[in-house]
Amino acid sequence: MTETVLVVPGDGIGQEVVPAAVEVLEAVADFEFVEADAGDHVKVETGEALPEETYRRATEADATLFGAAGESAADVILPLREAVGSFANVRPARAYPGVDALRPETDLVFVRENTEGVYSGIESEIADGVTTLTRVITDDASRRIADYGFEYAAENGYDDVTVAHKANVMRTTDGQFLESVRSVGDERGAEYDEALMDALAMLLLLRPEEYGVVICPNLAGDMLSDLAAGLVGGLGLLPSANVGPENALFEPVHGSAPDIAGEGVANPAATILSAAMLLEHLEYADEAATVREAVESVLADGPRTPDLGGSASTEDVTAAVVDRL
Ligand code: NAI
Numbered sequence: 001m002t003e004t005v006l007v008v009p010g011d012g013i014g015q016e017v018v019p020a021a022v023e024v025l026e027a028v029a030d031f032e033f034v035e036a037d038a039g040d041h042v043k044v045e046t047g048e049a050l051p052e053e054t055y056r057r058a059t060e061a062d063a064t065l066f067g068a069a070g071e072s073a074a075d076v077i078l079p080l081r082e083a084v085g086s087f088a089n090v091r092p093a094r095a096y097p098g099v100d101a102l103r104p105e106t107d108l109v110f111v112r113e114n115t116e117g118v119y120s121g122i123e124s125e126i127a128d129g130v131t132t133l134t135r136v137i138t139d140d141a142s143r144r145i146a147d148y149g150f151e152y153a154a155e156n157g158y159d160d161v162t163v164a165h166k167a168n169v170m171r172t173t174d175g176q177f178l179e180s181v182r183s184v185g186d187e188r189g190a191e192y193d194e195a196l197m198d199a200l201a202m203l204l205l206l207r208p209e210e211y212g213v214v215i216c217p218n219l220a221g222d223m224l225s226d227l228a229a230g231l232v233g234g235l236g237l238l239p240s241a242n243v244g245p246e247n248a249l250f251e252p253v254h255g256s257a258p259d260i261a262g263e264g265v266a267n268p269a270a271t272i273l274s275a276a277m278l279l280e281h282l283e284y285a286d287e288a289a290t291v292r293e294a295v296e297s298v299l300a301d302g303p304r305t306p307d308l309g310g311s312a313s314t315e316d317v318t319a320a321v322v323d324r325l
């Protein structure tokens with residue numbers, strides 16, 4: 001069976017790093033690629049950032065590789081994550097030999113609940129200058145993310161699992177999150193720690209080596225994973241997966257980077273590493289490992305893009321990765 005991979009480059013450097021990742025995928029697997037459009041440039045032409053056809057194709061494909069959108073990011077990526085039914089946002093943040101990292105001992109994976117919390121979209125202005133937001137936390141979604149997080153840790157050899165929460169203040173909602181995660185952890189006989197999310201932000205900065213998989217509510221996962229990007233040398237290196245029961249979407253954590261778009265110098269590593277996660281998801285484990293090793297070898301020996309202190313182009317780095325496969 002040939003798997004279908006939907007490719008949505010989007011805006012800015014998405015147009016540069018996604019073709020780079022596709023080139024790598026083509027070198028190791030035999031997928032059928034379908035390309036679709038989304039983002040600011042589509043909105044300018046049609047008034048809608050996410051064409052219905054792109055959404056539909058994401059529901060139909062076996063997996064989607066997305067680049068980035070610009071100002072319309074929320075209008076594009078939130079529906080696309082929903083199109084693939086994703087409930088878990090998986091964000092590994094690893095330091096690599098050869099890359100100048102604030103904390104070279106960092107090897108973290110954020111497993112972030114991807115459907116509710118403060119990103120439920122239930123906001124209103126109840127009076128002039130007075131606004132509210134409803135934070136939704138359910139037992140179902142919390143148990144589902146906990147199960148995914150504990151399973152991920154077991155399968156990928158992480159001994160340390162930490163549950164981030166703020167149940168001392170958000171007693172009802174994070175009280176529920178914590179209770180649900182605890183019940184899953186206890187049913188599985190898993191070992192884990194609990195941490196208040198604000199203190200955890202500091203501890204991850206000071207002692208990242210003491211942490212592995214971090215299971216988080218939606219907003220906490222968004223913020224803590226960006227903090228971890230800073231620990232390992234920048235956004236050009238961070239891949240992510242949005243995983244559902246059957247389908248999934250893979251994307252770099254970074255955005256469209258308008259400051260460097262069009263210059264051909266974007267670091268393709270984050271998107272190529274996202275493609276490696278896609279390979280793993282489609283059960284091409286050996287190919288995924290090969291791609292990761294090739295990226296690690298290029299990060300260690302060069303060539304490197306300017307964000308990592310080099311002067312190579314996106315194409316140079318991509319060619320070097322393909323060369324090492
Ligand atoms: P950004 O991630 O696009 O860029 C932040 C900084 O990191 C910039 O200096 C950029 O040049 C650098 N950078 C990012 N990726 C890089 C790469 N692969 N290689 C080298 N340098 C890289 O975030 P920013 O500037 O906050 O947002 C720019 C636009 O992207 C905004 O319109 C925002 O809405 C959108 N965005 C979209 C996201 C998505 O589609 N998932 C996520 C984050 C932002």
Ligand code: MG
Nearest residue numbers: 222223226253
């Ligand atoms: Mg973010």
